[in-house]
Amino acid sequence: MTRQPPVPPRGARSQRTRSSSQLRGWLRHHRAMGADSARRLLRQPLGSLLTMLAIAIALVLPAALWLMLDSARLLDAELDDSATLTAYLEPRVAEGEAGRIAEAVAAQSGVAGTRLITAAEGMAEFQQALGLSDALARLDGNPLPASIVVTPDDPAPAAVRQLARSLEALAGVAEVRLDLAWLERLRHLAELGRRVALALGVLFGLGVLLVVGNTIRLAVESRRQEIEVVMLIGATHAFVRRPFLYSGAWYGLGGGLLAWALLALGNQWLATPVRALAASYGASFTLPQLGLPGSATLLICSTLLGWLGAWIAVGRHLAGIRPR
Amino acid sequence: MIVFEHVGKRYGGRFEALANLDFRVRRGEMVFLTGHSGAGKSSLLRLIMCLERPSRGRILVAGHDLARLHPSQVPFYRRQVGVVFQDHQLLFDRSVFHNVALPLEIRGMAPREAARRARAALDKVGLLHRERALPIELSGGEQQRVGIARAVVNKPALLLADEPTGNLDPQLSADIMALFEDFNRIGTTVMIASHDLALIARLRHRTLRLREGRLVADEEAA
Ligand SMILES: Nc1ncnc2c1ncn2[C@@H]1O[C@H](COP(=O)(O)OP(=O)(O)OP(=O)(O)O)[C@@H](O)[C@H]1O
Numbered sequence: 343m344t345r346q347p348p349v350p351p352r353g354a355r356s357q358r359t360r361s362s363s364q365l366r367g368w369l370r371h372h373r374a375m376g377a378d379s380a381r382r383l384l385r386q387p388l389g390s391l392l393t394m395l396a397i398a399i400a401l402v403l404p405a406a407l408w409l410m411l412d413s414a415r416l417l418d419a420e421l422d423d424s425a426t427l428t429a430y431l432e433p434r435v436a437e438g439e440a441g442r443i444a445e446a447v448a449a450q451s452g453v454a455g456t457r458l459i460t461a462a463e464g465m466a467e468f469q470q471a472l473g474l475s476d477a478l479a480r481l482d483g484n485p486l487p488a489s490i491v492v493t494p495d496d497p498a499p500a501a502v503r504q505l506a507r508s509l510e511a512l513a514g515v516a517e518v519r520l521d522l523a524w525l526e527r528l529r530h531l532a533e534l535g536r537r538v539a540l541a542l543g544v545l546f547g548l549g550v551l552l553v554v555g556n557t558i559r560l561a562v563e564s565r566r567q568e569i570e571v572v573m574l575i576g577a578t579h580a581f582v583r584r585p586f587l588y589s590g591a592w593y594g595l596g597g598g599l600l601a602w603a604l605l606a607l608g609n610q611w612l613a614t615p616v617r618a619l620a621a622s623y624g625a626s627f628t629l630p631q632l633g634l635p636g637s638a639t640l641l642i643c644s645t646l647l648g649w650l651g652a653w654i655a656v657g658r659h660l661a662g663i664r665p666r
Numbered sequence: 667m668i669v670f671e672h673v674g675k676r677y678g679g680r681f682e683a684l685a686n687l688d689f690r691v692r693r694g695e696m697v698f699l700t701g702h703s704g705a706g707k708s709s710l711l712r713l714i715m716c717l718e719r720p721s722r723g724r725i726l727v728a729g730h731d732l733a734r735l736h737p738s739q740v741p742f743y744r745r746q747v748g749v750v751f752q753d754h755q756l757l758f759d760r761s762v763f764h765n766v767a768l769p770l771e772i773r774g775m776a777p778r779e780a781a782r783r784a785r786a787a788l789d790k791v792g793l794l795h796r797e798r799a800l801p802i803e804l805s806g807g808e809q810q811r812v813g814i815a816r817a818v819v820n821k822p823a824l825l826l827a828d829e830p831t832g833n834l835d836p837q838l839s840a841d842i843m844a845l846f847e848d849f850n851r852i853g854t855t856v857m858i859a860s861h862d863l864a865l866i867a868r869l870r871h872r873t874l875r876l877r878e879g880r881l882v883a884d885e886e887a888a
């Protein structure tokens with residue numbers, strides 16, 4: 343049985359030394375565990391797919407809401423710009439006089455800018471916005487008055503109302519319109535949507551943590567003996583945790599990819615009716631898409647959630663595993 | 667190498683498994699630990715492995731005061747102690763080779779160097795030809811030898827063995843003991859728990875005898 347003498351034992355070293363070979367070993371273990379946990383997932387394709395699908399379903403709803411809010415945010419930015427007043431001039435005001443009135447309005451305090459819209463321009467805009475050119479073409483003469491779009495210095499409702507009153511007093515101005523109530527209502531609605539999305543995001547994120555955590559808990563339980571053995575012979579908690587963290591991250595990534603696919607599918611499915619609906623109003627509107635940054639965010643978030651869920655589950659269960 | 671100072675161990679607050687143990691084992695010594703079943707042999711080894719903490723007293727191993735070892739340091743301490751377990755503790759879903767290479771993998775050793783050392787350890791216990799087998803395909807004695815190969819693959823300064831000849835035939839038991847003597851000859855401190863009194867008597871090494879958790883005899887090699 344004895345053929346060659348073993349090398350003499352070296353003195354026990356007490357400190358863990360960080361050398362480049364150890365770093366290489368650490369990286370090697372990461373690679374090995376990343377691949378090994380992926381193989382384990384693939385060995386049970388149906389179970390893994392179901393877990394990922396559960397994660398995907400939990401991710402789709404907040405992601406879809408987030409998409410809608412994103413387009414709402416764009417709308418909101420436009421609305422901020424459109425915190426304007428419109429001063430409609432009296433119909434009998436001639437074009438040259440309208441320019442003069444516009445200059446007078448611009449000279450008022452609290453006015454940041456003005457834009458004169460002549461009666462003809464107003465008609466053109468109206469036609470374009472509503473797509474009712476056929477109907478309007480049949481009218482004889484232009485029923486629209488010229489108007490001046492005024493951008494206030496201060497978009498606060500009280501200041502805008504004050505400005506409206508002083509503009510209304512000017513000669514030649516028939517009426518000043520401001521749609522503050524509508525604007526505010528829309529803003530409240532957007533805020534509500536944002537909060538609902540946040541709450542849903544947190545809830546469904548917790549759902550992902552639970553799904554991954556439960557799956558990982560079962561994996562830890564099924565490999566309990568192996569964990570005990572490696573801890574007996576000097577494995578650190580980090581070493582034991584690593585394969586499970588990778589499993590969690592893979593589940594998260596897989597779930598994220600599935601969610602991405604579901605969103606793309608939903609987009610495809612809804613695109614045709616939405617386009618048709620928009621076209622019937624003479625407008626063009628397309629559903630918001632995730633795009634590259636959105637897709638990256640979705641995948642990174644889902645991977646991190648999977649990793650975190652695994653971390654929590656393994657941490658909780660390692661505490662209960664003591665080598666015998 | 668090992669110093670026990672008034673060490674006691676209670677389980678569950680009342681039952682005293684070990685009481686007032688006081689002894690030291692020098693570097694490079696080979697020591698047998700005997701006693702009837704339940705005398706506390708495994709408990710003593712578990713204390714040295716830092717699997718249990720003593721209820722009283724102090725244990726020093728290779729200069730480490732085990733009570734002062736932070737939990738995060740325990741894994742690094744265990745890597746310096748080779749252990750052959752009473753129940754093998756092999757991984758049954760990995761080949762013999764991978765079982766033996768496991769401590770090296772845990773240490774992050776480069777695969778080529780790890781493979782070389784694992785094969786050397788397997789060769790030493792005469793199982794190189796079974797490296798691809800799964801532990802389940804081996805006999806009890808062969809499994810025990812895989813456990814020994816895994817314990818020495820790290821070249822530990824201290825080697826502990828709990829009933830390494832538990833249910834082996836006399837010839838194989840003698841072979842395995844000879845293997846431990848080989849490791850001891852090149853400087854490894856060896857401590858073996860066993861109740862194979864006939865075999866121990868023949869081998870002539872220092873023997874610590876436990877009875878109901880107390881050290882009742884400490885006999886130098888005759
Ligand atoms: N985890 C534990 N909890 C409670 N009691 C324990 C525990 N481990 C061991 N004991 C008790 O401590 C005593 C010593 O046990 P130990 O395993 O050390 O004996 P042993 O000498 O190794 O016996 P054997 O030769 O049968 O292996 C026994 O009475 C046992 O019941």
Ligand SMILES: [Mg+2]
Pocket residue numbers: 707708709752828
């Ligand atoms: Mg025992």
